[in-house]
Amino acid sequence: MxxxxxxxxxxxxxxxxxxxxxxxxxxxxxxxxxHPTTSDTRPKINETPDSFFSKFKSVKMDETGQIHYELSASMLYHYSGDKRATLELPMIRLFESGEQVWRVRANAGTVINGGEKFELQGDVELFRETDGFSLKTETLTVWPNQSKAETDKPVILISRLGEIKAVGMHADFLNERLTLLSQVRGRYE
The missing domain is CATH 1.20.5 (Single alpha-helices involved in coiled-coils or other helix-helix interfaces)
Known part of the structure; x- marks a missing residue:
């Protein structure tokens, strides 16, 4: 033995x-x-775009054939691996009954699931043409099909009546409702 x-x-x-x-x-x-070895089982996402467009512009129509929203950007890079597109200098124009109501612009953005959601970053401005109302923030998520937007970052609302600062905001464009979430302070003239 x-x-x-x-x-x-x-x-x-x-x-x-x-x-x-x-x-x-x-x-x-x-x-x-x-010390077990960790194997990453997630699919590898190719960070190289499969296509790109310069001076991109897309229009989405509603059920009645009127413009629902228009998306434009100086550059769009499409990544088919995770169904997203990145944007440089995006602008979204939201319409109601064929009339432009809101305009949103930013330094950069991401289109998710073919336009179900837009995530905008950097000097984001939401502007309403009719009364000069504007909202400024660093990030904004927009759901154009639901006519909604939100952020959890600080916001500044500027109107003819004054200025309001807050942290976080929900917007419902169809019902013309804007909800400020916290630390709301205003200055009225």
Whole structure:
């Protein structure tokens, strides 16, 4: 029977090599069980666009054939791997009954799921043509099909009546409702 004591008693090189090999196997097995290798099972998303457009413009119509919204950008990069497109200098024009009601512009943006959602970043401005009302923030998520938008970042609302600052905002364009979420402060003239 070969046990640890018998291996140590072996004077030949074979016994010593057997001992060293066994210890090495135990050390490697212990190391691997303490530090398991992590394999990333998520699909790799290609960060190279499959297409791009310069001076991009797209118009979406509603069920009655009138313009619902118009999206334009200086550049659009499309990534088919995760169904998104990135935008440089995007502008969204939202319409109601064929008339432009709101205009949104930003430094950059992302189109998600073919236009279900737009995530805008950098100097975002929401502007209503009819009364000069504007809202400024750093990020804004817009759902054009639902005529809604929101942010959890600080916002500044500017109108002819004054200025309001807040943190976070929900907008429902169809019902003309704007909800400020916290830290609301205003200055009226």
């Amino acid at each position: 070969l046990n640890f004591r018998n291996i140590l008693a072996l004077k030949s090189g074979t016994g010593r090599w057997l001992l060293v090999t066994g210890l090495l196997i135990v050390v490697v097995w212990g190391w691997k069980s303490l």
